[in-house]
Amino acid sequence: ERDGYEHYMLKEINEQPNALDRTVSGRIGNDGSVSLSSFPPGTFADVRDVQFVACGTSYHAAMYAREHLIEMGVPAYTFRAGEYATAPAPADEDTLVVAVTQSGETADTLQSVRHARDAGARTLAVTNVVGSTASRECDDALFIRAGPEIGVAATKTFSSQVAALSLLGERLVEDVTGEPSPDRAERGAALRRLPADVQRVLEDSPVAKLADEYRGRDAYFFIGRGVGHPVALEGALKFKEITYEHAEGFGSAELKHGPLALVTEDTPVVAVFDGRHGEKALANVEEVRARGAPVIAVAGEGSRKVREIADEFLPVPDTHPDATGVLANVQLQLVSYHVADLLGRAIDKPRNLAKSVTVE
Ligand code: F6R
Numbered sequence: 001e002r003d004g005y006e007h008y009m010l011k012e013i014n015e016q017p018n019a020l021d022r023t024v025s026g027r028i029g030n031d032g033s034v035s036l037s038s039f040p041p042g043t044f045a046d047v048r049d050v051q052f053v054a055c056g057t058s059y060h061a062a063m064y065a066r067e068h069l070i071e072m073g074v075p076a077y078t079f080r081a082g083e084y085a086t087a088p089a090p091a092d093e094d095t096l097v098v099a100v101t102q103s104g105e106t107a108d109t110l111q112s113v114r115h116a117r118d119a120g121a122r123t124l125a126v127t128n129v130v131g132s133t134a135s136r137e138c139d140d141a142l143f144i145r146a147g148p149e150i151g152v153a154a155t156k157t158f159s160s161q162v163a164a165l166s167l168l169g170e171r172l173v174e175d176v177t178g179e180p181s182p183d184r185a186e187r188g189a190a191l192r193r194l195p196a197d198v199q200r201v202l203e204d205s206p207v208a209k210l211a212d213e214y215r216g217r218d219a220y221f222f223i224g225r226g227v228g229h230p231v232a233l234e235g236a237l238k239f240k241e242i243t244y245e246h247a248e249g250f251g252s253a254e255l256k257h258g259p260l261a262l263v264t265e266d267t268p269v270v271a272v273f274d275g276r277h278g279e280k281a282l283a284n285v286e287e288v289r290a291r292g293a294p295v296i297a298v299a300g301e302g303s304r305k306v307r308e309i310a311d312e313f314l315p316v317p318d319t320h321p322d323a324t325g326v327l328a329n330v331q332l333q334l335v336s337y338h339v340a341d342l343l344g345r346a347i348d349k350p351r352n353l354a355k356s357v358t359v360e
Contacts, residue, residue: 007347009151009242013333014202017195019156022145023163024191032188033180034170038140044175047122048094049075053084053112055357057154057237058100058161063230064325065100065165072173072181085111085360091121096172099125100165102149102157103356104132111360113137126164128157142168151348152355153241155333158234159198159326166191166322183320190320194327197317201330210312211338214294217266220247221288222332223255224272225281227325231272235332241350242340252277252284265292270335272328273299273306276321285309296335298328 005011027035050069052062062078069076079089081099085108091097097116101109104127113123113134125134125141128149135141146160170187174180181187214220220239224232229251236249250259252271263269269288273281282305285295289309297303297310300318307313314335316327340347 007151009153009155009337009347012149012151012156013330013337015147016156016159016330017199017202019146019160020163020195020198022147023160024167024194027167028188028192032170032184032186034167036142036167036171038142039168039171041171042175044096044172046094047096047172047176049077049096050172051089051091051095051097051116052076052078052100053081053097053109053116054078054100055081055106055108057158057234058102060230060234060237061158061161061165062098062100063233064162064227065169067227068166068169068181068322069172072177074172074176079112081106081108081112084115088112088115088119091116091119093120093122095121097121097123099123099134099138100161101125101134102128102154102161104129104134105356105358107358107360110134110137126161126168128160152350152353153238158329162326163191163194186320187322190323193319194323197319197323197327198330200317201327205314205331205334207314207331207334208338211335211342214268214296215339215342217268218246218264219262219267220245220270221259221263221267222247222249222270222272223252223284224274225252225277226274227322228272228274228277228281228328231325231329231332232270234329235270235272235335238333238336239339241353242336242345242347243343244345244351245339252281255284255287260287260291263288263291263293265294267293268296269293270296270298270332271310272325273297273303274321274328275300275303275318275324278305282306282309298331300324
């Protein structure tokens with residue numbers, strides 16, 4: 001069942017090229033135009049603003065999706081569903097509330113959708129499970145087609161959520177602003193190349209050889225800017241879930257406002273570069289290096305300066321920044337997996353956690 005893999009998590013990490021292929025197949029034209037059968041052009045012409053509601057890893061996918069929308073001038077906000085469920089944001093019929101939920105059964109996310117519906121908002125589920133409660137209760141559903149995920153730690157569903165949300169994002173940009181994204185063709189090409197690029201990361205990753213060197217430290221920090229920020233949060237979440245080591249993710253901009261006090265020689269810092277915020281991101285790395293922290297950088301393979309400054313360099317194929325985060329995240333999945341494996345953790349069933357959280 002695990003196809004010879006020791007854990008479902010590793011199997012599912014390795015399934016990402018196929019999962020992503022299914023997510024995007026038939027949905028992107030050569031010019032980067034998006035065709036989503038349930039959402040023809042104009043579907044979202046009446047949308048004024050977008051509210052994402054989600055938990056955990058799915059929340060990170062939502063943060064990732066928001067980057068493109070706000071850059072293109074579409075007002076978009078992310079809410080942790082656990083908070084929205086008790087304190088929903090104001091919404092009306094011009095608001096599109098997008099529930100991002102792999103299982104489609106997360107109680108807080110469903111509760112958020114019910115609030116949104118009561119407020120008159122339009123609701124859309126982005127989910128992996130056909131027939132799930134979210135897909136039935138929302139006005140519409142976009143299926144990410146990742147295939148079943150058994151490991152408690154979400155891996156391939158994150159990648160497929162980001163890819164599906166990228167398609168939805170382009171549809172929203174075009175419908176809401178009346179113009180395609182100026183880099184639509186490059187974004188589309190990067191998405192179509194993503195399965196092959198992920199395959200390259202999986203084949204060439206140096207992580208298995210590095211993990212031993214970095215296990216057993218005081219704490220682990222993950223930082224990033226742009227889409228590197230949600231990827232840093234996701235890297236830290238996965239790391240704490242399956243290694244049980246203390247890990248925290250921050251937007252790099254937050255470092256100076258507190259977390260830097262915790263940085264020492266015994267706190268490896270994993271820095272995610274999205275290829276867009278070079279100078280500032282490098283400055284943040286200098287700040288932690290000055291405190292003696294070992295830096296593990298994840299960046300496009302052509303990032304010469306990053307390669308020079310980092311103690312360890314985890315390269316990903318150079319591509320559009322919106323795809324770079326997904327590739328960087330694959331390296332981080334492998335970091336968590338290999339450290340947890342060396343520590344002998346119950347990788348597929350981490351203590352205290354359930355695959356889907358059906359209570360509020
Ligand atoms: C982390 C993880 C959880 C889920 C969260 C939401 O690895 O899997 O954080 O992402 O419980 O689940 P869904 O997407 O099913 O709503």
